[in-house]
Amino acid sequence: MWQSLYLLAVLSTSRLVSTRPALGSRHATSASFDYLIGPSVVEVPSRIRNVFPAENFNRNVTTTWWMTEVLNGEKTSAYEETVEVLTNASIIVLDQDMYKLLGTDNYKETKDVENIFKFPPGPTWAKRVVHDGTVYSPECNCIYFAELNPPKEGFSSQALEYIWSISLDEDKPVTEKIYPSPPITMANGAYYHNGSVYWAQEGNYTVPGGIVRMDPTSLETEVVLNNFFGHRFNSPNDVVITRDAVAYFTDGYYGFDNFNDTVKPELANGVWRWDMKTDNLRMISGAGGGPFTNPNGVALNLHENRLYVTNRGNSSDNPAGGRTIYEFELHDEGLPVTGGNVFAYVDSGFPDGIKVDQDGRVYGGITGGVIVYDSTGKLLGMIKVAEGDVAVNMQWVDDWLYIVGRSYIYRVQLNTKGVQTF
Structure with a gap:
């Protein structure tokens, strides 16, 4: 089994409901x-x-x-x-x-957000630890996700040889480090398509960023896209793929601005569309004049005619920077009808990972929890994470929403499912 071949340490989880004091009814x-x-x-x-x-x-x-x-x-x-x-x-x-x-009638009914795993501390040179790229694979019945370590001033981020995995085979999910081969250099967002996991690889000084395909069973990896006519991508951040094998991925200045680990960018930030069947590659928003300072998360709705993209400023603490979710209407060939409309503007930090459910609701990971909007952009509420934590990304498995934060992993059972079927 690949777990035994690539296992560094198995870190068992305990099925703990949030330790917040009961509010009482x-x-x-x-x-x-x-x-x-x-x-x-x-x-x-x-x-x-x-x-x-x-x-x-x-x-x-x-x-x-x-x-x-x-x-x-x-x-x-x-x-x-x-x-x-x-x-x-x-x-x-x-x-x-x-x-x-x-799936409740009112506030009187209990709805638990389970805290199922606490991450170990990051390296001493890291300003913080970020976990991203949540992606479910039916081959292993597990969720993969990445770890990133934005560095303190005067340091550069270091590429990690491992990613994380949550095995869902048991009643108590087991979380462990696993080792793709070759390693993914600064893995970030990811998406499952047709038996493979596709990672947005940010890259660093020596390895260009791009899209990496990983076999979910053997963990073997292969770079499938890494340039635009000789230009390196800046720092590919997230990727989503249609059922017809059209990939949309975001590219921002994260490696250069935040990780201090890559060459000076030679491309504008933006959202790219890559037809994996014809290899047609084009930027569909950005190109120096679009809405994006640093595009981040990306997601499609169930009918694949709406594309959602999150955006942030040059830093997460910049009040004038982007804290926005954009919505693009797509025509039949998967190209935007318009240049993108503001779907939502968040109140806390910036929206990072983004997911959509079968009913059209949009979920964004922000400081304090996961915000939930209906398909029109109306704010419905928040699924909170532990005090002081940040919800970075999410993954649906049936009607369970798994939330990966900087410090913990959570899950909550909801009355819907994600847009992907496995």
Whole structure:
């Protein structure tokens, strides 16, 4: 078995429900505030979002809604309750349609977000550890994902020989490091197609970025795309593939700006379309004049006529930078009808990984959890992760949504499935 051949260490998980204190089922009222509080779900009426419970306040772009600071004056009881209620919730409901997704009638019913694995600390030279590229393979009944280590100032990120795997064969998923051969140089986003896993390889000084195909059984890898007429890609970040073998992938300046590990870019950032049957390659958005500063996650809807792309600025803490999800309408040949419309603008950090379910909902990984929109862009609510963690990416397996953060892996059972069938 490949697990025994490539195993470094098997790190068993424990099926732990979120350790947040139980909220209890009550109807809480503070001044004009009226939260609906259940054991794990909190419903927040719109009037609470409209007028914040403090006279003078603000928050940093990288923090969550419930970390909004009072700038001067006393913290009111309504403010204190807002912080407590939102901090301790597992699910935040902002619209009644969120309950259909949860498969519950109201806030009184419990919906657990399970914390199933804690990652070990990253290297000493890393500013933080990021886990990305969540992709399910039916051959191993497992989820693969990558690890990235943005470096501290004065350091360069180092390519890792391993990726991670979550085996779903047992009641308690087992998480371990595995070793593709040859290694994927700065693996990031990934997608399963026709028996293979395709990785967006960011690359580094010595290895150009591109798309790498991996056999999910043998873990053998092969570079299938690595240039545009001799130009290196900048840092391919994520990839999605249609049923007819058309790949869309994002390319940004992450290696040069954030990882300090690649050559100076010679291409504009953008979204690429690669027909894997004809090998036709073209940029479909960006090209120096499009909406993207640094395109990131990419996803298709069930009918493959909507393409969703996340965007961030030059850094994740830049208030003027992109914190946006764009929607592209695609015509029958898979090319954009328009240049992309703003689908959503997030309030915390920037949207990283993105997924779509069979009912058209769009999920984005941000600081604090996974935000959920309906197909029109209406914000429904948030599936929270542990306090201080960031939801980086997700993967559907049947009706379970697995969430990979910087520090933990989570899962939650929902009343829908992803757009891929295996």
